[in-house]
Amino acid sequence: MRAVVQRVRRARVTVEGIETGVIEAGLLVYLGIAPTDGPSEVDWCARKIAELRLFPGLEGAAGADRMDRSVEDFAAGEGESGAVLLVSQFTLYADTRRGRRPAFTDAAPPDLAAPLVEGVARALRARGLRVEEGRFGARMLVESENDGPVTIILDSV
Numbered sequence: 001m002r003a004v005v006q007r008v009r010r011a012r013v014t015v016e017g018i019e020t021g022v023i024e025a026g027l028l029v030y031l032g033i034a035p036t037d038g039p040s041e042v043d044w045c046a047r048k049i050a051e052l053r054l055f056p057g058l059e060g061a062a063g064a065d066r067m068d069r070s071v072e073d074f075a076a077g078e079g080e081s082g083a084v085l086l087v088s089q090f091t092l093y094a095d096t097r098r099g100r101r102p103a104f105t106d107a108a109p110p111d112l113a114a115p116l117v118e119g120v121a122r123a124l125r126a127r128g129l130r131v132e133e134g135r136f137g138a139r140m141l142v143e144s145e146n147d148g149p150v151t152i153i154l155d156s157v
Helices: 039-051 071-076 110-126
Strands: 002-015 018-023 026-032 067-069 083-088 130-133 141-155
Touching (some): 002 083, 018 083, 018 130, 039 071, 039 110, 110 130
Antiparallel strands (some): 002 141
């Protein structure tokens, strides 16, 4: 499982002009699934996304200037949002070693990938996070305002 995690001030995804997900401050997560991924990768990825310390500490507290809180901590903060916008992204497994056109043979087929993406969303919700989503397999327009910028790549391998 591979994820690109961005700390954002806001993000939204639309499909055919219809907004399918929108968040204020939180994490925009592009998620790719490999053919070998399964339930253990779902649990690992959801835990990593939820617990990564990517948000500044509380103002006035020691460590306020460094990344000291997770999206879970941020969501629990008074007056803060802290949500996740999860977008399936098979192109994270593009093989560009040969030629000019990427190959996507390292990405899981849709019948395997879709339930695992939904599994990550379910696992994040089970942790108490608000999770918005794109639409699996659709052509999506994703808009975001990266905060920091903070962009982290997670790989379960």
